[in-house]
Amino acid sequence: xxTSEHSFPALSREQVLALSNExxxxxxxxxxxxxxxxxxxxxDLLNLLSPHxxxxxxxxxxxxxxxxxxxxxxxxxxxxxxxxxxEGIDYSSVPFxxxxxxxxxxxxxxxxxxxxxxxxxxxxILVDKKHTNIVQDGLMTIQPKRYRTLxxxxxxxxxxxxxxxxxxxxxxxxxxxxxxxNYSAVMDTLKSLADQSKIKLLLVGSYDLFDLVSNYGQVARxxxxxxxxxxxxxxxxxxxxxxxxxxxxxxxxxLKLVPTFNIISxxxxxxxxxxxxxxxxxxxHALSLQIDNNGAWDPRYLAKATKSLKLLNRIRExxxxxxxxxxxxxxxxxxxxxxxxxxxxxxxxxxxxS
Amino acid sequence: xxxxxxxDIFFETGxxxxxxxxxxxxxxxxxxxxxxxxxxxKSYVSRLAHVHRVSPSILITNVLLQHPKLQNQNWKxxxxxxxxxxxxxxxxxxxxxxxxxxxxxxxxxxxxNLCTMIPLSNILSTYRLLSIRDRHCPKCLQEDIEQGCxxxxxxxxxxxxxxxxxxxxxxxxxxxxxxxxxxxxxxxRKLLPGICAxxxxxxxxxxxxxxxxxxEDEVWKAKQIAELxxxxxxxxxxxxxxxxxTGLTDIINRIAExxxxxxxxxxxxxxxxxxxxxxxxxxxxxxxxxxxxFATKVPxxxxxQGKPFENDSIIKNKGRKYLLWGRGNSFAKFSREIARQQRExxxxxxxNAETPVSLSSVCLDMNVSRRVIVEQFPTLAHEVALRxxxxxxxxxxxxxxxxxxxxxxxxxxxxxxxxxxxxxxxxHAIYPHTxxxxxxxxxxxKWKMEKxxxxx
Numbered sequence: 001x002x003t004s005e006h007s008f009p010a011l012s013r014e015q016v017l018a019l020s021n022e023x024x025x026x027x028x029x030x031x032x033x034x035x036x037x038x039x040x041x042x043x044d045l046l047n048l049l050s051p052h053x054x055x056x057x058x059x060x061x062x063x064x065x066x067x068x069x070x071x072x073x074x075x076x077x078x079x080x081x082x083x084x085x086x087e088g089i090d091y092s093s094v095p096f097x098x099x100x101x102x103x104x105x106x107x108x109x110x111x112x113x114x115x116x117x118x119x120x121x122x123x124x125i126l127v128d129k130k131h132t133n134i135v136q137d138g139l140m141t142i143q144p145k146r147y148r149t150l151x152x153x154x155x156x157x158x159x160x161x162x163x164x165x166x167x168x169x170x171x172x173x174x175x176x177x178x179x180x181x182n183y184s185a186v187m188d189t190l191k192s193l194a195d196q197s198k199i200k201l202l203l204v205g206s207y208d209l210f211d212l213v214s215n216y217g218q219v220a221r222x223x224x225x226x227x228x229x230x231x232x233x234x235x236x237x238x239x240x241x242x243x244x245x246x247x248x249x250x251x252x253x254x255l256k257l258v259p260t261f262n263i264i265s266x267x268x269x270x271x272x273x274x275x276x277x278x279x280x281x282x283x284x285h286a287l288s289l290q291i292d293n294n295g296a297w298d299p300r301y302l303a304k305a306t307k308s309l310k311l312l313n314r315i316r317e318x319x320x321x322x323x324x325x326x327x328x329x330x331x332x333x334x335x336x337x338x339x340x341x342x343x344x345x346x347x348x349x350x351x352x353x354s
Numbered sequence: 355x356x357x358x359x360x361x362d363i364f365f366e367t368g369x370x371x372x373x374x375x376x377x378x379x380x381x382x383x384x385x386x387x388x389x390x391x392x393x394x395x396k397s398y399v400s401r402l403a404h405v406h407r408v409s410p411s412i413l414i415t416n417v418l419l420q421h422p423k424l425q426n427q428n429w430k431x432x433x434x435x436x437x438x439x440x441x442x443x444x445x446x447x448x449x450x451x452x453x454x455x456x457x458x459x460x461x462x463x464x465x466x467n468l469c470t471m472i473p474l475s476n477i478l479s480t481y482r483l484l485s486i487r488d489r490h491c492p493k494c495l496q497e498d499i500e501q502g503c504x505x506x507x508x509x510x511x512x513x514x515x516x517x518x519x520x521x522x523x524x525x526x527x528x529x530x531x532x533x534x535x536x537x538x539x540x541x542x543r544k545l546l547p548g549i550c551a552x553x554x555x556x557x558x559x560x561x562x563x564x565x566x567x568x569x570e571d572e573v574w575k576a577k578q579i580a581e582l583x584x585x586x587x588x589x590x591x592x593x594x595x596x597x598x599x600t601g602l603t604d605i606i607n608r609i610a611e612x613x614x615x616x617x618x619x620x621x622x623x624x625x626x627x628x629x630x631x632x633x634x635x636x637x638x639x640x641x642x643x644x645x646x647x648f649a650t651k652v653p654x655x656x657x658x659q660g661k662p663f664e665n666d667s668i669i670k671n672k673g674r675k676y677l678l679w680g681r682g683n684s685f686a687k688f689s690r691e692i693a694r695q696q697r698e699x700x701x702x703x704x705x706n707a708e709t710p711v712s713l714s715s716v717c718l719d720m721n722v723s724r725r726v727i728v729e730q731f732p733t734l735a736h737e738v739a740l741r742x743x744x745x746x747x748x749x750x751x752x753x754x755x756x757x758x759x760x761x762x763x764x765x766x767x768x769x770x771x772x773x774x775x776x777x778x779x780x781x782h783a784i785y786p787h788t789x790x791x792x793x794x795x796x797x798x799x800k801w802k803m804e805k806x807x808x809x810x
Binding site for chain 1: 362363364365366373374375376377379380381382404405406407408409412413416461462538541543546549554556557
């Protein structure tokens with residue numbers, strides 16, 4: 001059946017069941033469910049991305065597999081649709097750019113490769129022929145011809161950002177930026193890029209990003225950290241929402257025999273640490289095992305579909321450390337929160353009535 | 355639609371997120387379109403290359419000339435070397451028109467033809483319309499640089515504009531006045547309006563040419579052309595060849611009672627030239643047309659619009675006497691005398707210049723042929739040429755001595771370290787100086803001959 005990925009939303013149940021095995025896997029992989037945590041972070045992100053907001057460095061941090069990349073990609077797609085619908089098609093501008101920070105095996109961060117990636121994403125011409133100008137003592141000269149120098153690419157990048165009217169630059173897998181580098185040097189560069197080009201920089205990554213963004217006073221004033229939380233098994237509301245997600249995915253199961261995952265939602269929540277991304281990975285693996293078994297389901301597949309205990313504990317530890325680290329430091333956790341907020345709300349309400 | 359309108363279920367295919375592919379180049383707008391400060395296309399292309407952080411020649415060669423529309427043009431056959439000299443970018447030929455089409459498509463701009471002479475191509479002759487030299491008004495440029503946008507005006511490219519009508523100063527040739535030691539190597543030179551391409555000085559501050567006050571007729575001519583340039587966006591509506599003919603006919607009828615040769619001789623043209631214009635056989639040249647306007651006191655723009663006397667309530671039947679200029683002299687005689695004085699001044703300046711200049715370059719500056727100068731000023735021309743010849747000969751001798759000394763020292767150095775005297779060894783030995791293969795070969799030949807002479 002000649003079905004492309006773009007036609008997945010329009011497929012009926014019969015058509016989904018008639019897909020090839022490979023297409024069924026693609027189908028479930030592409031399937032995404034809107035859930036409360038995603039919606040909450042998306043709403044905050046949209047407010048912070050408003051042009052009237054002074055924040056120009058945003059970081060979305062969270063556990064691995066919680067859905068950060070899905071959110072950032074969806075955000076960019078939606079921003080593009082909004083841009084095209086509201087302002088008409090301005091063929092000369094590139095308001096939104098999305099890149100994934102490279103991990104190229106070097107012992108230190110390669111700003112050249114990051115800048116090149118951004119320029120290529122913006123369809124920039126002659127990236128290997130850029131030069132930079134030196135203005136000194138009333139003279140303007142070209143830096144001696146060594147193309148692709150860092151300064152030349154940086155200069156070209158700033159010019160591109162201004163002339164293409166870039167509004168938002170998303171750098172996914174941003175923890176690659178700090179794997180080997182000096183934190184303050186990295187943040188200096190990023191802050192300067194955001195200031196010079198007047199763009200909003202959105203970094204997406206794990207809890208490691210928190211140290212990058214929060215430990216630098218110069219940046220802290222213009223930066224916000226959004227915590228994409230996982231679902232907590234100890235909170236009934238989170239359990240209900242997680243169960244709803246499982247039920248939704250179950251409703252689109254691309255095989256005739258649909259396993260009853262909703263009944264074991266708490267166990268699945270435990271196995272995926274409350275992260276919807278990890279849940280999806282688990283279910284995808286389970287699907288492949290079911291397909292290999294000609295559509296027959298065996299609960300023992302879950303043993304292979306979920307992460308091993310040691311790995312799971314390792315991830316759990318990292319998540320817990322990260323959650324402790326970011327407590328009190330993320331967007332919304334200000335002095336006006338908790339009990340104090342309730343008191344203030346009462347005060348303001350009563351003064352308003354009087 | 356907002357981000358909160360995400361459906362409950364959606365499909366994320368993992369394909370790259372991207373907008374529709376943008377224009378090839380940035381949508382940089384040309385400055386001053388619709389005003390007398392209209393930017394020239396060369397200046398625009400230079401600025402476009404600057405924002406892309408590449409050189410203009412690389413932008414044109416590697417990007418624009420790759421377009422199928424420009425694939426078979428003469429651009430590829432050597433004329434590409436003229437890109438940085440620009441004159442090809444503002445003419446009205448078919449090559450330039452295709453180039454502009456490609457540039458407009460690449461930048462999503464629609465009015466780039468207004469930065470060239472294309473709007474005038476059906477109205478005036480564009481033959482020798484443009485100046486070979488780059489010129490500018492230093493004060494206008496300074497004002498623009500202070501506002502953050504130094505660029506080159508299209509007006510300054512027109513040959514018959516020799517002054518700035520705002521500051522009443524003669525236009526200055528863009529020529530580096532810095533010491534030769536301060537010249538930049540080619541790889542470091544920046545090609546951008548307002549920047550000296552030789553030494554990099556911002557605002558051409560290296561120039562030593564003194565500002566001179568312009569004559570009244572120069573200021574008047576510049577003003578007329580400036581008004582014409584400011585009307586480029588509406589040129590199709592208000593100007594045409596037929597209207598120009600109507601305007602000329604009206605002038606001849608009202609001022610010279612229909613006698614063509616009166617107007618022609620007053621303006622310093624031949625009768626046949628004016629007849630050809632009136633019959634539509636040839637397009638008027640701007641320079642000569644301005645002479646007609648100046649002689650008859652008619653502004654250029656109303657003439658081209660076909661209504662030369664629309665705003666003039668005094669003109670009525672002025673007759674032949676109106677064409678007299680000064681006391682019993684015609685305009686033609688007046689302009690010839692002015693031109694003669696100018697040439698004599700330039701020749702005297704060349705004769706007294708610190709560094710002698712060639713007679714050919716002086717003729718080029720004056721825009722007259724060498725024959726005319728030699729006929730009008732035989733003694734002065736001979737002195738200028740002789741002075742330059744002596745200077746050139748002495749410079750050649752000085753250089754020959756320098757090359758000889760350099761190579762001799764290199765040869766003795768090689769002998770002392772036991773290396774053979776070959777071309778490549780000499781080249782290494784004279785580092786950091788460089789000499790051409792010809793110089794080194796000549797030295798080697800002489801060296802061998804001297805050695806053979808010594809042996810015998």
